[in-house]
Amino acid sequence: MTDEQRAERRTDPLTKAVIVQAAVEILDTAGEQGLTFRALSAHLSTGAGAIYHHVANKSELLTAVTDEVIAAALHGSDDSAEPEHGIRAVMLDVFDAIDAHPWVGTQLAAEPWQPAVLRIFNGVGGSLDALGVPGPSQFDAASVLVHHILGVAGQYAAGARLASPDADRSTFLGKVAARWMTAVDADEYPFLVRIAKTLSEHDDREQFRVGVDVILAGIATLR
Amino acid sequence: MTDEQRAERRTDPLTKAVIVQAAVEILDTAGEQGLTFRALSAHLSTGAGAIYHHVANKSELLTAVTDEVIAAALHGSDDSAEPEHGIRAVMLDVFDAIDAHPWVGTQLAAEPWQPAVLRIFNGVGGSLDALGVPGPSQFDAASVLVHHILGVAGQYAAGARLASPDADRSTFLGKVAARWMTAVDADEYPFLVRIAKTLSEHDDREQFRVGVDVILAGIATLR
DNA sequence: ACCTGAACACCGTTCAAGT
């Protein structure tokens, strides 16, 4: 009710939820390397060791933070009427979460057995029955979809790490393509040369979407 | 010609190739965390700083080491007669390289713009023309294949990090499945529960191969 | 020019001491 609505945090008891929230803010603001226990404890106005009363170690913290973001991203996607539509919705929800928080990409790709990945796995797998994919093939089908996400995740996160924060995606990809051309023998990498010309014009989200379509078309042959 | 065939390394001049070779040995023996500049310089009987005369930093070293392994793995695969066969050969060669050196998986998934990934990209893309995929779709098609590799790469590397070195893959996957079941609400993750039962019986390489088939079937619809 | 290895800056994590 006072003028300063929330500066009382240092008197609040520390909780895992508060720590996770602070970690998200630091990761979004300062990037992956910005998240240290020193930065985190400073942000929370506490000692570095205090965090260990609520989180076992940094790995568990990153796992919790990633699950938080993915759980929120998947909350909207009801597996409603059309099963293909449900799968596309889950895939694009995850893509958009990675787009908004590139550090999530690093974490998903690096630790593929963590809760967040299981969430995604279950999300895309749940519609396969309705799609007519036989039981024994459902694991294979879901894996391809999840690998597509993990692959894109790594690519996106790497882009965020390399690109200057203000540069847009297109100019970044232009630089990547230019680097390809200098680093590589054109005769030995003919396909790469062809691709490089179109790289800066391409739309990541659209390519991801097309990839999902390709995979779904392939999954249809499993019926 | 003497009894001790090669202990003269400390008198050899240090080269990037020698450093990369030593790094591979350490990574294969001691794993990802085992590769430090201190361990590396000890292995090479030199000072820690000497390495920086031949390699800019650790990131460049890892990039070079990964490219070394992938280049060797791809050396056998001629893009010969049948284009689908060529793609499958490249995909499986990379899979086997990751299987033999799980740390390659971490590196591929973490830095998807590095030379080794470009090599793979070019390898799978080169056969798409012969497959009848139209030019504008070739980038999309190759991306799906590369993402499949990167996704599997991360998964494999994570497994190697978690599993005890002597345990086989099947018992490791059994533990993963068991952890799923305790960490997760069975009602909320019905697909995961179904999968967990079959996880320990499954063959990674076979699943990877089936995934490639699914993607190739999907790519066929692009013609 | 290349190598040496101590020193620097900076991590994650621990733990005795406080409240």
Added chain:
DNA sequence: ACCTGAACACCGTTCAAGT
């Protein structure tokens, strides 16, 4: 029980001094 913050072990990297 929870928090504090100095201390510890260990990184990647630098650099003055050697050869």
